[in-house]
Amino acid sequence: MHKFSRRLFLSLSENRFLAAAARKWGLSLGASKVVSGESLESAIAAVRSLNETGIAGTITHLGEFNTNKSEADQAAAVCIQAVEKIAESAVDCHLSIKLTQIGLGIDLATCLHHLKDITKAAHKHGIFLQIDMESFFYYESILYCLQQLRREFDNVGTVVQASLHRAEDDVRGMQDLHLRLVKGAYKEAPDYAFQTREEIDENFFKLIQLHVASNGYTAIATHDHNIIEKVKLFTSSHHISIANFEFQLLYGFREELQKQLVEEGYRVRAYIPFGSDWYGYFMRRLAERPQNITFALKGFFSK
Ligand SMILES: Cc1cc2nc3c(=O)[nH]c(=O)nc-3n(C[C@H](O)[C@H](O)[C@H](O)COP(=O)(O)OP(=O)(O)OC[C@H]3O[C@@H](n4cnc5c(N)ncnc54)[C@H](O)[C@@H]3O)c2cc1C
Numbered sequence: 506m507h508k509f510s511r512r513l514f515l516s517l518s519e520n521r522f523l524a525a526a527a528r529k530w531g532l533s534l535g536a537s538k539v540v541s542g543e544s545l546e547s548a549i550a551a552v553r554s555l556n557e558t559g560i561a562g563t564i565t566h567l568g569e570f571n572t573n574k575s576e577a578d579q580a581a582a583v584c585i586q587a588v589e590k591i592a593e594s595a596v597d598c599h600l601s602i603k604l605t606q607i608g609l610g611i612d613l614a615t616c617l618h619h620l621k622d623i624t625k626a627a628h629k630h631g632i633f634l635q636i637d638m639e640s641f642f643y644y645e646s647i648l649y650c651l652q653q654l655r656r657e658f659d660n661v662g663t664v665v666q667a668s669l670h671r672a673e674d675d676v677r678g679m680q681d682l683h684l685r686l687v688k689g690a691y692k693e694a695p696d697y698a699f700q701t702r703e704e705i706d707e708n709f710f711k712l713i714q715l716h717v718a719s720n721g722y723t724a725i726a727t728h729d730h731n732i733i734e735k736v737k738l739f740t741s742s743h744h745i746s747i748a749n750f751e752f753q754l755l756y757g758f759r760e761e762l763q764k765q766l767v768e769e770g771y772r773v774r775a776y777i778p779f780g781s782d783w784y785g786y787f788m789r790r791l792a793e794r795p796q797n798i799t800f801a802l803k804g805f806f807s808k
Pocket residue numbers: 636637638639664666687688689690691726727728729730731753754755758759775776793794
């Protein structure tokens with residue numbers, strides 16, 4: 506049943522017609538519980554209120570798969586505005602971006618051009634830029650872009666998905682980087698990705714152990730309390746400083762757990778999306794956990 510709903514929501518997440526319709530409906534159907542709002546201001550307001558409770562933020566402008574140059578140019582301009590706004594507001598916040606939003610699906614040169622401008626603006630203000638990892642089709646190009654940026658900038662990192670067979674080798678090759686580790690949100694082929702939850706969970710914890718013990722900084726992005734408990738045990742028994750890693754959770758998800766982690770002294774950062782292009786993001790969350798439908802409906806009816 507879970508496999509069926511996962512496939513269904515993942516295929517819905519890629520439906521361009523529904524995505525366009527969703528843009529018109531606005532933040533309905535419960536999406537407003539997990540998206541801060543349509544404007545950059547709404548994201549900054551969400552960060553500010555989370556900062557007051559000890560939770561840091563990483564904001565992200567929703568939207569991906571731009572195949573039109575002017576859309577990619579516009580999206581890049583919003584990322585630069587976001588950086589300026591974070592700096593001006595003096596909030597504790599990073600920026601997360603998806604490269605297909607700024608032209609990766611058009612051509613590498615357009616994407617790199619925008620990415621350099623955004624990283625430069627972020628660097629000027631000491632703001633960290635996390636490049637989200639997308640479907641495997643873009644994996645190599647995303648790592649290539651990161652490599653290019655790292656020649657000039659140190660305020661940039663990316664994400665490794667435990668679902669991929671090659672993840673362990675990649676983490677070993679990025680021991681000194683600021684990495685976000687995740688299970689992986691996309692349905693990938695068995696040729697290069699694990700297919701069962703057990704295999705992915707096992708690999709996820711293996712990657713976490715590898716990277717928290719390295720010179721890099723590790724963001725462990727999960728809502729899985731079992732993994733979080735294992736991380737706490739591993740880091741304390743190996744005397745790994747809590748300054749070497751943080752837990753990341755999505756905005757609006759498991760808020761009690763976020764609070765509890767802060768109370769226990771761990772660093773916590775919420776991934777806070779904003780913008781009108783919420784449809785694909787929202788469908789992927791439903792694919793991950795069908796129970797999020799109940800959560801979404803509660804949000805819808807309590808509006
Ligand atoms: C901050 C952040 C950034 C991310 N960035 C990326 C990225 O760049 N690229 C990418 O591919 N993926 C990304 N992801 C998504 C990630 O890959 C997973 O798809 C997603 O986090 C679901 O996996 P999970 O580890 O949270 O646990 P799951 O495997 O979904 O859940 C494990 C168990 O945890 C419990 N649980 C989970 N969610 C809840 C809940 N809401 N309430 C109560 N219990 C719950 C349940 O018991 C569940 O069985 C990101 C996730 C986060 C949190």
